[in-house]
Amino acid sequence: MPTSPVKTRIPLTSFGHLITEVKRQLFKNDATPPTELTGWRTYFNSYTLKGRRNFVLATYSVLALAAGVYTLRRHKKEEHETTSAAT
Amino acid sequence: MAMSFFDQFASSSCMGVPLIAIAIALPWVMYPTSTSRWINNRLITIQGWFINRFTNQLMLPLSMGGHKWALLLASLMVFLITINMIGLLPYTFTPTTQLSLNMGFAVPLWLATVIIGMRNQPTVALGHLLPEGTPIPLIPVLIIIETISLFIRPLALGVRLTANLTAGHLLIQLIATAVFVLLPMMPTVAIITAAILFLLTLLEVAVAMIQAYVFVLLLSLYLQENV
Numbered sequence: 001m002p003t004s005p006v007k008t009r010i011p012l013t014s015f016g017h018l019i020t021e022v023k024r025q026l027f028k029n030d031a032t033p034p035t036e037l038t039g040w041r042t043y044f045n046s047y048t049l050k051g052r053r054n055f056v057l058a059t060y061s062v063l064a065l066a067a068g069v070y071t072l073r074r075h076k077k078e079e080h081e082t083t084s085a086a087t
Numbered sequence: 088m089a090m091s092f093f094d095q096f097a098s099s100s101c102m103g104v105p106l107i108a109i110a111i112a113l114p115w116v117m118y119p120t121s122t123s124r125w126i127n128n129r130l131i132t133i134q135g136w137f138i139n140r141f142t143n144q145l146m147l148p149l150s151m152g153g154h155k156w157a158l159l160l161a162s163l164m165v166f167l168i169t170i171n172m173i174g175l176l177p178y179t180f181t182p183t184t185q186l187s188l189n190m191g192f193a194v195p196l197w198l199a200t201v202i203i204g205m206r207n208q209p210t211v212a213l214g215h216l217l218p219e220g221t222p223i224p225l226i227p228v229l230i231i232i233e234t235i236s237l238f239i240r241p242l243a244l245g246v247r248l249t250a251n252l253t254a255g256h257l258l259i260q261l262i263a264t265a266v267f268v269l270l271p272m273m274p275t276v277a278i279i280t281a282a283i284l285f286l287l288t289l290l291e292v293a294v295a296m297i298q299a300y301v302f303v304l305l306l307s308l309y310l311q312e313n314v
Contacts, residue, residue, distance in 0.1 A: 020219050
């Protein structure tokens with residue numbers, strides 16, 4: 001029976017991780033950064049674990065901020081509509 | 088009262104007592120426990136061998152921290168496989184066709200794996216939400232997609248088990264009804280349909296065991312990422 005050319009156990013729970021593992025084993029693409037990581041790339045990059053973590057936290061922070069601003073503006077708009085209806 | 092095909096999934100009660108409680112407790116009384124003898128009888132030995140082998144296989148990819156889950160995962164597997172198999176007998180009720188039961192297993196166990204990951208290794212757990220080597224323009228989209236897939240996991244776990252078992256039971260009932268209806272009218276067709284029913288029942292036995300295994304295997308994979 002033909003066996004898989006990919007040797008190690010692949011975490012099948014995420015499509016992204018499956019692609020990464022297949023790239024690493026079949027195409028020997030180890031996702032090394034093209035150049036040295038300098039400047040802001042030291043903290044925000046998609047190669048190191050900490051870089052990925054920082055990107056995730058930044059994305060969540062931006063989304064939370066956007067949701068907060070939207071909620072506040074809607075609250076203020078409702079208050080403004082209530083006061084103008086009262087007067 | 089006209090019977091519908093979905094009546095088999097209704098959880099019945101007797102004098103106000105829901106019988107699902109008895110159905111859920113049934114696997115517990117069915118299995119013999121080890122005695123205080125030095126060597127147990129054949130049945131208990133086979134049972135122990137199966138559970139040991141299964142647990143060994145499941146714990147292979149997990150680190151030592153994940154081995155704490157051995158008892159939970161092994162007992163969950165035995166419970167699910169027993170309930171699924173008993174449900175294939177005629178006139179029995181299958182608790183795992185209830186989405187509430189399956190979600191009651193999937194959500195807390197999945198959440199436990201996520202909380203363990205966030206608590207013990209938050210950097211790795213958060214880093215898993217972004218695949219390596221992602222181009223910068225795709226990063227926010229991919230993070231959102233991976234977050235959605237993370238939250239979809241318990242839903243998929245519960246619905247997979249429910250849908251597989253419900254669909255199987257419905258098919259069995261439909262084809263069995265067809266056999267009974269066709270028997271006086273077209274006996275030859277009824278015999279062919281009965282043969283299909285037999286094959287379907289064999290398939291459902293396999294599905295019952297496989298779905299229980301898949302449920303537990305996926306939970307162990309989620310744990311492997313986080314422990």
